[in-house]
Amino acid sequence: MKNAKIIYGACITALLSIGALAGCKSKSGADKYDKNGRLILELKNVYFNNWEGADTYTETLNEMFQVAIRPTNYVYGNWDEMVNVAINGDNLTDVIHFNLKAYNFGSTYEKWVDGQIIKALPDDLSKWPHLQEMLSHVSNIDRLKYDGKLYCIPVMSDIVNYEKDFSNFTYVYRRDWAKQIDEMPVNVNNPNYIPIYKEGDVYTWEEFNRLLAAFKTHIKDITGTNQSIPLVDQPWAFPSVTNFYKEVPHCFVKDSNGKAINAFTSDEYMAGLEVAKNLASETIYSPDQGSFTEENDKAYQAYKGGFAGVLYDNFSLANYIQLREYMRKEPKLDDATALMKVKGPDGKFALEGTENWFSATMFNYDISEKKMNKILDIMDYLLSEEGTRLAIYGKEGYDYNIVNGEVELTEKGWEKGADGKYAPKDNGAKYLRYMATLGNDTKSFDPYTDMDAYNILNAWTEEMKQAKKDGLLRVVKEPADIDWMSTPTKNDKTEGLLADANVSASKYAMSYKGFDKNAYLDSFKNASWERVLKEINEKLGK
């Protein structure tokens, strides 16, 4: 921490000096007012894409809080870079939104606190009861505190069901194909045939593998295409089958003595990697899987193109709805996009653990107390019942009325387009609420929600929650003491180490020429891994 502070401080001093020499513009964060005397708030967020702040709901908030909200957005693909460029250029907006994670917080958040880039929240949050209540449920919030002060608002996924600690990284599959295969004459007429489709979509590890093998044999028969890929993973997740073996999702795991070791060379991970390698050699995975990228989107191309049987991705509601849109042409949409529940060799479901928040809202260190209070006022209001109604339904009396205690949408406010769906309508309150929560708690009553998709995904979530209670779900998590540990090398190198490790795992699983097990293990024998493990174990006292 101290070293970081000195280095960062030096950088800041240098930047400020250059700024002074160049006769810089006024400091970012300074109070400015619009022509109507309203305090200008410059708010930036990755979810503000396509929102200009020109809607009547933003105006309502502007009037209510006597502010002039000026939204801008980060581009998702350049999110981190845009934040860093703004910091380095002393060109920060009043509110910053950053993809804060355990593995980058030491190299960003900690440094920004030390470097006086971001401002602490007030100690006493009782003026903002809804915000205070939300923050009381944030997982691992103590890790984000320095000298008892919190320097960000973690963006909660769901402010009602905050106990969910697993991600939606899972499989979707062609249930319709599984049923079709079972109904093929060759199978119906075979007295020894065991159906591959499982009612309820719950598959043991053996059943999962049998289904993949059946897909390999029959996809071409079903679709008439000349391609067939039983299993595709999004590139960031490959090889997904290791999830059923590994103990942690990322780099560091503890051995039986509590000592940190490289998770990618642990026995458990290696066992999973061998399974992936076998699946690849049996062409259950596509021979091209190693060349899938976010840009070429080959995993989705294969699934929506009708020649992949199982797809692994992060099926957030938005992603699941998107997939269903892609598959809309299928006569049985639910069967073409069924969520699959796979139990690993240990008989348990396995899902990657997650915090109950994603990303964080931070405040420019230079903003005034008045400005910060205004922003907190707005956030608190938007978390209240009334504010939530503004964000989800719009204005009472125009967009909706309360009839017998129930919200009733009006035709004027909620008109449908030619396709019979509610047309998009900018609502600044909804966008601004993203500064505090992703709003998963509002999906069940948001008129824009695709309720078919929501109900399917919600049923899956509830089933997994129950499985967890029953001890049938293994939530794969990094040990919290390592995950949130800050050491110089860990802070600087973890992201790179993780990226390199994923490349090595992919190359090994796909049997890249010359990349045998030794080559795979050798790829981790370097100074960075050694140093980072040494630092972690020193802190662990191992």
Added chain:
Amino acid sequence: MSKAKRLITLSLLTACVCTIVGCNQKVDLDNMVYKKKNIVIQNFEGLGVEWGTYEDPDKLSSGSWERSLKIMNRLNPQVTRCMLNYDWFITNFDDKGDNDKTNDTWEYNFSNKLMNNTIDVLRYCNDHDIDVAFGCWNVPGNVRADEYDMFEEVTSDIRWAKMTVDVIEYLVKFQGIRCIKYFVNSNEPNYTGQMYSSKNYNNTFEIWSKGVANVRKELDDRGFNDIKIVGGDTTGFEGTDEYFTGISKSKTLRKQVGDYGFHVYCPNMIIDTGDLAVRIKQMYKKTKKNDKDLGKVRMPHVWEAGLYDGKDAATDSNAYIANYSYGLRMADYTLQCAISGVSSIVYWDFDDGMHFIYKEDGTMTSKGWGMFSSLGTDSAAKQRLRPWYHSSVLLTNLMRRGSQIFDSGVNDPKYDKNFRSLGVIGPNKEYAGVVAVNRDAKAITKTFRIGEDFKDSGKIYVYIYNENELKIGEDGFVRENKVLEMSLKDQIELTIPNDTLVVLSSKEL
């Protein structure tokens, strides 16, 4: 019973004999009389539509072009806005390898399909007495490459004025185009956006003003003194306020621009509550404090009029465009603008076939803001005339250039948020008409009378626009629902169904 009161029997309008009109209330909300004291515009400049260069004329078959012209004929606009890009014509650009922009040279290739299409559009306007605001979307250059090094200075770049007048000169002197009345000094200069996604990221009012000064000088130097420059072409109330304030406070700039021009993409709620008129009036009043010639010499114009709700940013289309409500709201929008003193309104836009979204994979899809689509590749539903075309036809044919526009005197939303109307006396008092919108969920009954003189035909053509009653003739265009053998000088009582536009006219529209 007064002679003026007649029994009106309409199948769709509940008609009755009104025995008692008016009451003791201070403000009469039931009886609309359009009188001299309520004239808001003495010399209206007409309505129209954005009709710019088709970005890919190859997509148009000769049949679709003919159809588009028929549709344009019936719309019969008196003002349009035509925008293009200079990139389409500039060739052999040479910056001489130095930073001096004054010695840069370039040529133009006007012999291409885009200029041919531009000329087709402008010739039509020439032949049909349509005033055109002509302009260029942005400074030339690829949004990521800025190969002409113009993005920093934007329209204040000295080459912009030369390019502008070169293109105008070609059109006027070599193609005989006479309909260009205004030049648009780049589209929505206040909508700056971000570097690499917008060419306009560095624009400011000061930069834009400098560009206006340069263009004005170049136009004057080359004999185009009669072409005015749009004062702003800004978007949104806040940005427009900045530009209008800046223009109105500057004696120099006031002389250099020809109007106060802006764009409004209005949220439904603002239209539905009558608040659009309130806002425009506020802006008008504020600007008028600085510029007494507002409304006399420099008129307010809306150069892009559309609805904000329903906009899908990914496709740059409006999901409500084919709904009847779109037409009703655009009529209400027009009405509110006119009673606020806006002297002409250009709807966004004529034809989906003009503009496209270009995707990274090289494909392009048409933007859905039009009154129809001329693209054979679009679905049959998209090619059909949308309801708002028909409502617009009624207004463009009634509210003609040279008309007097009368407020009802009770349009302020404090009286009634759901009902608005205006009166029209056409140029040379040749005809008269009424435009009224009932935005309520229930039918309402009102009386209407033109309280000033006009050449009376003794007939009233009644047009009703709503989902159930819009009447389309065999030719595919809007028809009157009823012709009444009576005069608009008489007091007529109408029951207007819910969510309905009614247009009354002493001439067939």
